[in-house]
Amino acid sequence: MRPRQWMFLVVVCLCMLAANVRAQAGNDPTINGGKGTAAPITWDGFSLTFVSNYDKLTAPIAQGLIERLKLTIGPECEYFNPDCPRQLTMIVQATMPCADKNGKEAPACAGPGATPGTGEMHIDGKRLVSGWNDYDMVTHEAMHIVQSYPFDRLEICWWWQEGEADLGRYWYGSTNEESGWYLPQPNESVPYTEGYTYTAAFLNWIYNNWTDEPIYALHRALQAGQCPAANIWQASTGFATIDALWLGYLANNPTPPNGGGEVGEPPGPGGPGEEPTCPADDPYCEEEEPQCPADDPYCEDEEDEEDEEDE
Numbered sequence: 001m002r003p004r005q006w007m008f009l010v011v012v013c014l015c016m017l018a019a020n021v022r023a024q025a026g027n028d029p030t031i032n033g034g035k036g037t038a039a040p041i042t043w044d045g046f047s048l049t050f051v052s053n054y055d056k057l058t059a060p061i062a063q064g065l066i067e068r069l070k071l072t073i074g075p076e077c078e079y080f081n082p083d084c085p086r087q088l089t090m091i092v093q094a095t096m097p098c099a100d101k102n103g104k105e106a107p108a109c110a111g112p113g114a115t116p117g118t119g120e121m122h123i124d125g126k127r128l129v130s131g132w133n134d135y136d137m138v139t140h141e142a143m144h145i146v147q148s149y150p151f152d153r154l155e156i157c158w159w160w161q162e163g164e165a166d167l168g169r170y171w172y173g174s175t176n177e178e179s180g181w182y183l184p185q186p187n188e189s190v191p192y193t194e195g196y197t198y199t200a201a202f203l204n205w206i207y208n209n210w211t212d213e214p215i216y217a218l219h220r221a222l223q224a225g226q227c228p229a230a231n232i233w234q235a236s237t238g239f240a241t242i243d244a245l246w247l248g249y250l251a252n253n254p255t256p257p258n259g260g261g262e263v264g265e266p267p268g269p270g271g272p273g274e275e276p277t278c279p280a281d282d283p284y285c286e287e288e289e290p291q292c293p294a295d296d297p298y299c300e301d302e303e304d305e306e307d308e309e310d311e
């Protein structure tokens with residue numbers, strides 16, 4: 001062989017070698033679009049494996065999804081669950097592995113992974129490519145990873161986990177308005193059990209009136225795999241039941257009826273908001289709380305204890 005033939009062969013071999021290396025490394029969908037796995041992405045203690053199984057995914061959409069996740073999951077974890085999973089996988093695909101409550105293919109879904117400390121998000125690529133660029137759905141789905149609830153035990157009160165996920169979207173999303181996404185006004189014909197934005201609007205009203213405690217009380221119950229009991233609302237808002245609280249929301253009135261009573265406390269003497277009085281014919285009954293005479297301005301009723309609970 002002459003030298004020029006050697007050169008030709010070397011060039012051909014190098015090209016084949018380069019093609020082979022590229023095939024092994026795979027395509028990076030955040031650079032080239034299409035199917036493939038992106039180079040590992042890390043930030044603030046999180047790591048993300050981004051996978052596209054959808055050949056029509058574009059690089060800008062892939063980057064948009066990743067950027068939104070980076071922006072929102074950290075604050076969501078900080079508020080709701082500092083021990084949230086931090087090894088994340090986001091998969092864009094054409095056929096979704098999850099359905100919505102009506103049995104239709106869901107646009108996205110997420111939750112804890114099989115291994116502790118991991119979380120997975122699945123996103124329908126077809127909708128994104130067809131112009132459905134609602135990136136804050138990532139903010140909603142990230143909440144499900146943050147929640148990491150035992151979801152299979154919470155199906156009978158599913159609206160709380162979806163309402164809380166939309167509460168997180170409302171708080172931490174950055175393009176909700178542009179996407180035409182908003183929380184609805186109170187509406188008596190759409191109960192809080194409707195889930196999603198309806199439950200989120202209710203929760204946001206609760207937060208605006210009582211701040212963190214009722215939100216955390218709900219979160220703790222769901223984390224333990226329990227639908228919230230009546231007493232968590234009573235303790236954190238003064239409303240005896242969730243339905244009474246819902247009526248307060250509809251009327252935009254955060255004052256419980258009768259000043260709020262103990263759950264299950266019977267009406268009548270000693271009941272919510274009433275002064276205890278003894279029946280006239282009961283000689284063994286004792287008045288427990290001394291009352292001040294109406295004409296004594298220096299006498300102090302001992303009612304402060306009750307008031308403290310409201311602060």
Ligand SMILES: [Zn+2]
Binds near residue numbers: 140141144161
């Ligand atoms: Zn959801």
